[in-house]
Amino acid sequence: MAGDDIPKIAILLCGGEGTRLRPLTYEIPKPLIPIQGKPTVEHIIEELHHQGVERMVITTGYKAEKIIEYFDNSDKKGMVDFVVEKHALGTGGALKFAYEKIKGQVKGDILGVNGDSLIDFDLADMYRLHRERDALVTILVKEVEDVTGYGVLVLEGDRVKRFVEKPDPRTAPSNLINMGIFIINKKAIQMLPDREVFSFERDFLEKAVETGRIHAYLTTGQFWPTDNMERYEKAIFGWRDHKARSVGKKKQ
Numbered sequence: 001m002a003g004d005d006i007p008k009i010a011i012l013l014c015g016g017e018g019t020r021l022r023p024l025t026y027e028i029p030k031p032l033i034p035i036q037g038k039p040t041v042e043h044i045i046e047e048l049h050h051q052g053v054e055r056m057v058i059t060t061g062y063k064a065e066k067i068i069e070y071f072d073n074s075d076k077k078g079m080v081d082f083v084v085e086k087h088a089l090g091t092g093g094a095l096k097f098a099y100e101k102i103k104g105q106v107k108g109d110i111l112g113v114n115g116d117s118l119i120d121f122d123l124a125d126m127y128r129l130h131r132e133r134d135a136l137v138t139i140l141v142k143e144v145e146d147v148t149g150y151g152v153l154v155l156e157g158d159r160v161k162r163f164v165e166k167p168d169p170r171t172a173p174s175n176l177i178n179m180g181i182f183i184i185n186k187k188a189i190q191m192l193p194d195r196e197v198f199s200f201e202r203d204f205l206e207k208a209v210e211t212g213r214i215h216a217y218l219t220t221g222q223f224w225p226t227d228n229m230e231r232y233e234k235a236i237f238g239w240r241d242h243k244a245r246s247v248g249k250k251k252q
Helices: 040-050 064-072 090-105 123-132 186-190 200-211 229-238 242-251
Strands: 009-013 055-060 080-084 110-114 117-119 137-143 152-156 159-164 176-184 214-218 223-225
Touching: 009 040, 009 090, 040 055, 040 110, 040 117, 040 242, 055 064, 055 090, 064 080, 080 090, 090 110, 090 200, 117 176, 123 137, 123 176, 123 214, 137 152, 137 200, 159 200, 176 186, 176 200, 200 214, 223 229
Parallel strands: 009 055, 009 110, 055 080, 137 214
Antiparallel strands: 110 176, 117 223, 137 176, 152 159, 152 176, 159 214
């Protein structure tokens, strides 16, 4: 487990309708789609809590009442808060909206997390890099064979020189992708666009690289996105949570 020197509050972006997971999401909001008998977002919460994150703020929109009801009746109730979007705000708008609701509780940097991917990584080491570089944003990245549907980065060392949100895979400038986890400095929050609806990736990150203070933390850990049926099916069989990983280590 990580020590105390990590962001203590995470904003989980879970407001989407999950159209690529229909017909499942006609009845079930995407964050509650099960992986190995447990909702996807609950796996994410447990992974972050295992690393020392104390508060999870879930942004919801589509079928928000079902997500709130689930956690109100779970053992995670004490660590989860909710922010309900009355209409879709985009990743940046949702992040900004949630931050405005909780900024009185925020003492340092925050963690932004897309709520549809199962990931294991070293948050303490990522935060060490973030502080050493005095970064505005540090992005968790991974090298993959197929960049379809992801933000793609070009690096100089660990500094992001270029960020392109969801390029054509045939012309993508690299095979390093944004995994949807960001450590975000308060100064970066203040630099977000002055409007209600916007994309954190397109409307902020693509431009913010010009500051020279957007960095990347490269991981080889698990990455199981669940944003469409093919990826969801792979995640069901491939994901190993921190308890399963611990058992695996003991057997070696």
